[in-house]
Amino acid sequence: MRAADALCEALKAEGVKHVFGIPGGASLPLYDAIYDADFEHVQVRHEQAAGHAAEGYAKASGRVGVAFATSGPGATNLITAIADAHMDSVPTVFITGQVRTDLIGTDGFQEADVTGITMPIVKHSFLVTDPAQIPDYIHKAFHIAKTGRPGPVLVDIPQDLSRMEIDYEPITGAPKLPGYQPNTEGNIKQIRIAAKAMANAKRPVLYAGGGVINADASEELRELAASDRFPVTCTLMGLGGFPAPHEQWLGMLGMHGTRSANYAMDEADLIVAIGARFDDRITGKLSEFAPRAKFVHIDIDPAEISKNVPAHIPIVGDVKKVLPKLTGEYRALAADTSRLDEWWRRIEGWREQYPLHYEETTDQEIKPQLMVEEMYRATNGDAIITSDVGQHQMWAAQYYHFAKPNRWLNSGGLGTMGFGLPAAIGAKVAMPDEQVVCLAGDGSLIMVCQEFATAAAHDLDIKVFLMNNGHFGMVRQWQELFWEERYQSVVMGPSPDWVKLAEAFGWTGILCDRKDDLAGSMKTALETDGPVLLDVRVTQNENCYPMIPAGAAARDMVG
Amino acid sequence: MADSGTKDILDLDDLRAEGGLTGRRHLLSLLVENRPGVLARIAGLFSRRGFNIDTLAVGPTEDPDISRVTLTVDGAVHPIDQVTKQLHKLVNVIKIRDMDPDTAVAREMALFRINAAADNRAEIIEFTQIFRAHIVDVSRRSITVEVTGTTEKIDSFERMVRPHGLIEMARTGEVAIVRARPES
DSSP states (O other): BBBHHHHHHHHHHHHOEEEEOOGGGHHHHHHHHHOOOOEEEEEOSSHHHHHHHHHHHHHHHHHHHEEOOOTHHHHHHHOOOOHHHTTTTTEEEEEEEEEOOOTTTTTOOTOOOHHHHHHHGGEEEEESSSSGGGGHHHHHHHHHSSSSSOOOOEEEEEHHTSBBBBOOOOOOOOOOOOOOOOOBBHHHHHHHHHHHHHHHSSSSEEEOOOOHTTOOOOOHHHHHHTTTTTOOOGGGGTTTTTTTTSEEEEEETTTSSSSSHHHHHHHHHEEESSSOOOOOHHSGGGGGTTOEEEEEESSSSSTTTTTHHHOOOEEEEEEHHHHHHHHHHHHHTTGGGGGHHHEEEEEEEEHHOOOOOOOOSSSSOOOOOHHHHHHHHHTTTTTTTOOOOSSHHHHHHHHHHHOOOOOOOOOOSSSSSOOHHHHHHHHHOOTTTTTEEEEEEHHHHTTTTHHHHHHHHTTEEHHHEEEEBBBBBHHHHHHHHHSOOOOOOOOOOSSSHHHHHHHHOOOOEEEEEEHHHHHHHHHHHHSSOOOSEEEBOOOOOOOOOBBBBBTTGGOBBBB | SSEEEEEEEOOGGOOOOOOOOOOSSEEEEEEEETTTTTHHHHHHHHHHTTOOSEEEEEEEESSEEEEEEEEEETTTTSSSHHHHHHHHTTEEEEEEEETTTTTTTEEEEEEEEEETTTHHHHHHHHHHHHHTTTEEEEEESSSEEEEEEHHHHHHHHHHHGGGGGGEEHHHHHHHEEEOOOOOO
């Protein structure tokens, strides 16, 4: 069998139903094989979008996302998406064509050392040197991408090798990887010590991150929280891992988190970190982060434990396996729940004093926060929401109260503008029966607006709700607050006529610039078949609050 | 503390955080898959995480599919825990051993080309004998000496000959192996 056909067979054996990509010279043999393949190829308009679509596919479904690109510029266009998947631990496999083996190292046409370039941003990579390796490498790539701490794996295939004949035999079972054996169980002695620490804590907080989503452990997190009245906060990546409409929910923590969550972290005596990595957007000034707390840190990646914040009780394991054991051990202690009364009184005080708030307008001006609240109502809080990066992303995190996991797809670690639209395309391909809405920023959307064509061509029923404030809003906010209002390069105008632009691509375009029309236009957009862009003109100079200024401590929140 | 459900007290104040700096030099012995790019992955990891490699030696092992990488890292500057955990994340790294100086044998080899005019030639030959080193090349103006031993031994040989005019020096970096247990 031709090696390229064996590649497709190997992908089929891994259960691949969809891939995203763009063909090119070095991947011609691969695309010739895709012609006969059993999976669907979604042709995007820029390779970066192929990568983000694969991420959206993976984040919405939990399955491995796959993206194809050709050598050289095709592969380098994938870089942002690979880095994004690496930072947010997204299970993805990237397959790139490479120039012929006799051209490698000669600066051949469309040659780039993509395995070299991507080394710092992949979980692992394979450069095929013998076509017979392809089935084995694909099997290993999928295994590495989805097990342990998930992440991107790259397979680079030289053009001449993919045309050669090989004997294909499907590979199943655990691949032979002596240097890769993730520890998933969690040390039971450590878990017992953690349970005892929790039983002795008077001001505990459960701090959950994206690991809870990746591990499909939101049920297990809820069980642990319910074993006592433990207050719960989630990171941006963990939203939906614990239901937001819940009495033990403190809201998101971190730079634009709630005061309840950040003050609770600041005063806690025990913080149980669950699949979270103490990112600088969470800790603020590290030396003043949670100064009174001891830390239990549960993570599948041992290198995350004590990387930024030294752990007192480290537990390496899959949170889906560790949390039930911890819950069991904790329940067995039958701790006195009344010890938390005082802590809850303190938290209730913050909740009453510092709810999320914004100033409503009395005229027809639309506040961006209102737009998110209206979007929450219009979708019954149950859509898959993708977002770009910036103010709108933070407002979505604050005001769209995610109740379920895998509903909130955004770029957290890398903070990639332009993530939202291609991620929505990927999510819709993975979950065709779900409502998929991209909350876009106008600064972000224009970076990927060529992907309107992809959605139209594949007749994908996605909705883009554009929060149009005419600015790179978050940068404008920082220039206002920290750079003496010296506004440089943050105004988007003259912006395109978004309605016409959408229509030019075959979408339905709707404009909304009056508060009274907001609910109605959202309803119309959601009820209209096919892709729809809703251009919502919001307040231009609104700032996103509350906020921990960069390098400040949680208790110094402003706004 | 081992049984579940027991009510023994655990005072949060008694908990101590793990990790931190050890304050000494660490000799890490890595078994890695013998394939292209592995050294680049290790070197890249060190540079992007801001870790500094003091010495590095790479060579084959008794198994042709496996190479040994021996490197030294300053534990006074870098948290060794974090260094080894990051190295473990590399799929091609099979095993890492933080060699305990008491239970490992470590050796390094060095070549010194030293200024050797008529008036100091005898002294250099004398040092060579004291250090059980070998003269491997001689010219009218210089002597080249091969020294093998612990890092400290090579350091002191360097101190002895430097005043005579050290023209060139090449050191391999340490390699190490665990001592066999004494037969009981």
